[in-house]
Amino acid sequence: MATTPSPCRCSAPPPNAPASRCHASLRRPPGHLGHLLRRRVHPRHPFRRAVEEGILDTEAISHVGTRGPLYGKKDLDDDHRFGFGIVTSADVYYQGVLETVAKIRDRIGNRPLYISVDIDVLDPAHAPGTGTPEAGGITSRELLEIIRGFRGMNLVGADIVEVAPAYDHAEITGVAASHVAYELVTLMADNAVEGSRHGALNGYAAQALGQESRRPAGFVANAAEALK
Numbered sequence: 001m002a003t004t005p006s007p008c009r010c011s012a013p014p015p016n017a018p019a020s021r022c023h024a025s026l027r028r029p030p031g032h033l034g035h036l037l038r039r040r041v042h043p044r045h046p047f048r049r050a051v052e053e054g055i056l057d058t059e060a061i062s063h064v065g066t067r068g069p070l071y072g073k074k075d076l077d078d079d080h081r082f083g084f085g086i087v088t089s090a091d092v093y094y095q096g097v098l099e100t101v102a103k104i105r106d107r108i109g110n111r112p113l114y115i116s117v118d119i120d121v122l123d124p125a126h127a128p129g130t131g132t133p134e135a136g137g138i139t140s141r142e143l144l145e146i147i148r149g150f151r152g153m154n155l156v157g158a159d160i161v162e163v164a165p166a167y168d169h170a171e172i173t174g175v176a177a178s179h180v181a182y183e184l185v186t187l188m189a190d191n192a193v194e195g196s197r198h199g200a201l202n203g204y205a206a207q208a209l210g211q212e213s214r215r216p217a218g219f220v221a222n223a224a225e226a227l228k
Contacts (some may be wrong), residue, residue: 019153051082060108065089065121068134089138100159101149115158127176129168140176158184
């Protein structure tokens with residue numbers, strides 16, 4: 001499977017400006033399998049090559065939902081050397097969606113942002129129809145809430161990859177991917193609101209972080225408020 005996709009861009013960052021990127025996938029980004037096979041060009045290498053060529057902003061790039069075995073300790077060393085911000089699926093579980101969103105927003109800021117979603121970031125229970133299912137992934141609910149938390153960021157494009165209909169029992173994966181696409185398009189539409197190039201800092205996650213007073217009906221920021 002190609003865990004780091006070749007994106008079909010909806011738009012692009014300004015000329016000569018490195019892009020920040022948020023990539024949701026199960027595999028760690030550098031991808032040493034190609035090196036083991038003695039290949040420079042390999043489906044798991046786009047981020048590595050992009051960093052080597054200086055076209056990604058390594059102070060902002062983030063990878064969310066990684067898990068699974070390593071090819072070697074060098075995987076972790078390269079993550080650090082390339083400047084990748086790593087949020088594992090275990091981090092999402094233990095720290096929660098709100099802290100995950102806060103970390104990513106703080107790291108990326110208002111840089112041009114491209115979101116790439118590899119559907120195998122989800123646990124096989126939520127996305128069985130993919131080429132490389134790996135136990136221990138995040139839930140579809142967590143993924144959707146993380147994406148919603150990006151409202152107001154400088155989103156310039158997005159993609160979703162790795163949906164394999166041949167393996168998709170009851171279209172579970174297709175349902176998850178279609179909802180992810182809907183949320184991404186919603187972010188883009190929100191950014192296009194007249195009078196605001198980058199939209200507003202709002203949405204469920206921003207509200208829960210205390211950054212906006214308006215809340216949708218039924219929304220509560222914490223359990224204590226729910227009991228009032």
